[in-house]
Amino acid sequence: MTFTYNDVYVKDTATIAGPYEKKGPLKKYFDKTFDDLYYDEDSWEKAEIKSVKESLKLLHKKVGIKRKEVDVILGGDLLNQIAATTYGAYNFSKCFLGLYGACSTSVEAMILGSVLIDAKKVKNAIVTVSSHNMAAEKQFRNPTEYGAPKPKSATFTATGSASMLLTKEKTDIKVESSTIGQIIDLNQNNPNDMGKVMAPAAIDTIKRHLKDLNRKPDYYDLIVTGDLGLYGKEILKDYMLEEYDLDLKDNYNDCGVMLYDLKEQEECLAGGSGPVCSALVSFGYIYHEMKKKNLKRVLIVATGALFSPTMVYQKENIYSIANAISLEVV
Amino acid sequence: MKQEKYEMIAKEHKAKNPKLQNAIVAFLIGGVIGMIGEGIIELLCNIFHMSRNNAGTIMIVIMIFIASLSTALGFFDKLVTKFKCGLLIPITGFAHSMTSAALDYKKEGPIYGVGANIFKLAGSVILYGIVAAWFFGMIRYLLGGRI
Numbered sequence: 001m002t003f004t005y006n007d008v009y010v011k012d013t014a015t016i017a018g019p020y021e022k023k024g025p026l027k028k029y030f031d032k033t034f035d036d037l038y039y040d041e042d043s044w045e046k047a048e049i050k051s052v053k054e055s056l057k058l059l060h061k062k063v064g065i066k067r068k069e070v071d072v073i074l075g076g077d078l079l080n081q082i083a084a085t086t087y088g089a090y091n092f093s094k095c096f097l098g099l100y101g102a103c104s105t106s107v108e109a110m111i112l113g114s115v116l117i118d119a120k121k122v123k124n125a126i127v128t129v130s131s132h133n134m135a136a137e138k139q140f141r142n143p144t145e146y147g148a149p150k151p152k153s154a155t156f157t158a159t160g161s162a163s164m165l166l167t168k169e170k171t172d173i174k175v176e177s178s179t180i181g182q183i184i185d186l187n188q189n190n191p192n193d194m195g196k197v198m199a200p201a202a203i204d205t206i207k208r209h210l211k212d213l214n215r216k217p218d219y220y221d222l223i224v225t226g227d228l229g230l231y232g233k234e235i236l237k238d239y240m241l242e243e244y245d246l247d248l249k250d251n252y253n254d255c256g257v258m259l260y261d262l263k264e265q266e267e268c269l270a271g272g273s274g275p276v277c278s279a280l281v282s283f284g285y286i287y288h289e290m291k292k293k294n295l296k297r298v299l300i301v302a303t304g305a306l307f308s309p310t311m312v313y314q315k316e317n318i319y320s321i322a323n324a325i326s327l328e329v330v
Numbered sequence: 331m332k333q334e335k336y337e338m339i340a341k342e343h344k345a346k347n348p349k350l351q352n353a354i355v356a357f358l359i360g361g362v363i364g365m366i367g368e369g370i371i372e373l374l375c376n377i378f379h380m381s382r383n384n385a386g387t388i389m390i391v392i393m394i395f396i397a398s399l400s401t402a403l404g405f406f407d408k409l410v411t412k413f414k415c416g417l418l419i420p421i422t423g424f425a426h427s428m429t430s431a432a433l434d435y436k437k438e439g440p441i442y443g444v445g446a447n448i449f450k451l452a453g454s455v456i457l458y459g460i461v462a463a464w465f466f467g468m469i470r471y472l473l474g475g476r477i
Contacts, residue, residue: 043437138434142451145401145430147410147418149352152345186333196340200331234343239336267411270345 001180002212008114008175010327011124011165013283014059016051018133018159020268021280024260029284030160031058037134037159044144045079048132051161052077052088056128059163060092065124067092070165072116074109075128076100077275078136078157088161089128103198103227104181104304105129106162106279107323111178113166114325123168130161131274140191140309153193155229155273158259162279164287172329173290176297179209179324183306189317191307195232195256195270198303201320202228202236205301207244209324217248221295222286226278226303226322227256229270255281278302286327296329352414359416367393367420390421397422401429427451 015030022033032054039047052075060067070093077084082098089096101108106129113125134144136157142148166175184204188197202225210217217223217240228236233254240246255278256271282300289295306319367389374385400406406426410417417423431450435443449456 143427143430143434145404145407145433146427146451147407147430149411149414151347184331186331186336193345199340200336204331231343231345235336235340238339238342242339243332243335 002177002209004177004213005114005118005175007168007170008117009167009169009171010173010175010287011167011169011171012059012063013162013164013287014055014062015162015280015284016055016058016160017280017284018051020133020156020265021158021160021259021272023265026259026281026285029288030280031055031062031284037132044132044135044138045083048077048079048084048130048135048159048161049087051132051159052084052128052130053092055130055161055163056089056092056126059126059165063165065165068094069124070094070126071122071124072097072113073126073128074099074113075126075130075163076105076109077130078102079139084130084132084135084161085128088130093126101275101302101321101323102304102306103131103273103275103277104302104321104323105275106282107178107226107300107302107325110164110166110175110325111180111323114175114178117166117168120168125166126163127166128161128163129275129279131157131159131276133157133159133274136274140307150269151192152269153190153195153229153231154269155194155227155256155271156260156268157274158272158277158280159274160276160280162276162283164279164283170330173287174328174330176326176328177209177213178326179205179212181205181322181324184320184322185317187317188320189312191305191309191312191318193231194227194273194305194307194318195229196235197305197307197318198226198320198322199228199232199236199239201322202226202232202301202303203239205322205324206240206299207246209299209301209326210246217246218251220251220297220299220326222297223248223252223299223301224258224278224281224286225252225254225301227271227273228254228303229256229273230262231270233257258285275304290327290329293329297326298328299324299326356414356416356419359413360419361416363393363416363420363422393421394425397425398429401426402433406430424452424455427455
């Protein structure tokens with residue numbers, strides 16, 4: 001489902017990135033970074049909560065908005081009961097909507113925020129997402145100190161938090177349109193190859209977005225997918241070309257690949273993942289490049305593996321989803 | 331979407347994992363650890379004049395201690411990334427799995443955290459280890475071996 005917006009704009013963003021992201025090529029686009037994964041707290045979960053609080057605090061400060069002037073915060077993370085977002089967003093706005101779309105949460109929240117503003121139900125909305133490498137590892141895989149060798153196709157959960165303020169007040173960057181994705185099941189079941197699990201969802205959403213708005217891929221200066229990684233990215237490009245004759249050239253990239261220097265940072269394997277992966281790249285790099293007018297039309301396609309370890313142990317497939325949002329410089 | 335076509339394209343972009351190389355590294359490192367264990371036994375037998383049986387037990391305790399300590403100090407997992415499963419197969423891997431689980435859940439307290447989760451990975455090994463031991467014991471008994 002694709003729709004366009006009339007009066008929704010991006011006011012500002014705030015990004016907090018962890019130690020691995022700091023070593024990556026996008027360092028200069030982050031507002032704040034931290035070196036220790038504990039972030040001066042005593043558990044991984046509390047460190048993630050702190051990063052959410054810090055990004056919200058910073059966003060409020062940058063925009064000069066009071067907590068009571070923020071109508072709604074929309075956001076989510078990977079922890080059970082989206083604990084990082086709920087504990088982190090406490091007391092930062094008039095009301096709150098917690099969301100879960102795995103790594104696609106950032107765009108899911110942007111779409112809902114834009115709809116609320118476009119329908120004139122709220123004046124502004126903050127989108128916030130976070131993830132933490134160790135907290136996610138503990139949640140979804142093995143204990144953090146457990147050294148199980150991982151295949152090269154595995155992805156690496158990004159650490160940090162990113163927030164964005166959407167308003168009806170005119171700014172340079174407009175939320176132009178969005179496409180809500182559908183749940184995709186293509187018989188994928190390898191949690192160590194999430195790029196292959198999620199690429200079908202990204203393919204489906206991009207194809208429908210372009211078809212619904214009657215656009216070609218070169219309409220955009222940049223199309224980014226969320227966290228397909230090195231291998232998923234190539235699968236997507238080939239499939240789009242061979243099946244739909246849509247040629248994604250140099251204007252296509254993947255946030256998971258952009259976030260790290262994958263040649264130097266071998267521990268990041270196929271690339272970044274987690275809700276904050278696409279958000280750090282789009283609220284950091286893309287936002288700043290759009291402000292400088294180096295990028296004018298960008299399509300952000302956040303991809304999420306709707307991965308439940310329980311269902312995989314019960315021999316079910318891993319489903320995936322991708323949501324797309326288009327930003328334009330006005 | 332067409333699954334067959336998708337799988338075909340995905341196959342072309344599959345990550346290449348050096349399986350053979352990993353297996354050789356694991357084999358050699360596993361062997362080295364075995365050698366170190368044997369060395370410790372010899373040392374204990376010859377210098378401290380222990381019986382081979384007692385020396386074996388003390389060697390296991392030493393191995394468990396080293397694996398647990400290096401897990402707690404945070405470098406065992408990095409060694410596994412380098413030296414592959416050769417480090418995980420012997421007793422060291424078992425100790426590592428328990429220590430890492432205990433470390434992960436220490437903030438949730440001694441009961442709901444460490445107590446409930448310490449066997450998260452090792453539980454399967456213990457359960458099926460005991461079951462397998464029972465079966466092999468029975469087979470040995472039925473074949474007329476000594477108990």
